[in-house]
Amino acid sequence: MTVTLEQRADAFRRLDEAKLAFARRDWFPGTSGNLSIKLSDDPLQFAVTASGKDKTKLSPEDYLVVDGESRPVEPTALKPSAETLIHAVVYKRIPQAGACFHVHTVWNNLVSELYFGQRAFSIQGQELIKGLGIWEENARITIPIVENFAHIPTLAAAIDKVITPDVPGVLIRNHGIYAWGANDFEAKRHLESFEFLFEYHVRWLQLRQNAVSLTHTS
Ligand SMILES: CSC[C@@H](O)[C@@H](O)C(=O)COP(=O)(O)O
């Protein structure tokens, strides 16, 4: 299937929108983060952020199109995100994924470190779990956590082993989250829901700890 110039331009425009929305929340500290939107399945091609850019800004050199091996499909001086291989793994492992977003936040880093021992973080009974597309009564979700291997093929292989269509995300220890969805709208909803759940959980732990300390000092 050939990707048309219109599809490419539409994906770049959607990436601009997602990028600005996340930038407003300070989700791209120090040029971290990367975003992609799938353009075709067979052969796999997706639009992805160029490496090392300031993702709080828009420029004509922000994105490029790559194939399933993370190689640019068009002549370009741009370098794809250093973590493009992870996007490729998500699209190959979860064929229904149409967009994949990665951000580093303090809340996702705290949760990834707190629960790395269990290699997963679970949470139950929160309304925002519905934001992940899970509507059962009192649902519990479990997001896997992988080690932050510096060697990206090793990191991508670790992610490949643990992701499933049951939960649309994976945490990397003291690094960040990858969240995906059928399209950019859904991937953004999933990412925002995860981040709400992480922040809620860490704040709740802090409040509980403060309450315990108060009981012991009074
Ligand atoms: C300087 S932030 C850390 C980066 O190594 C990486 O984790 C990241 O998210 C951004 O890398 P990039 O190559 O710009 O997509």
Ligand SMILES: [Zn+2]
């Ligand atoms: Zn990263």
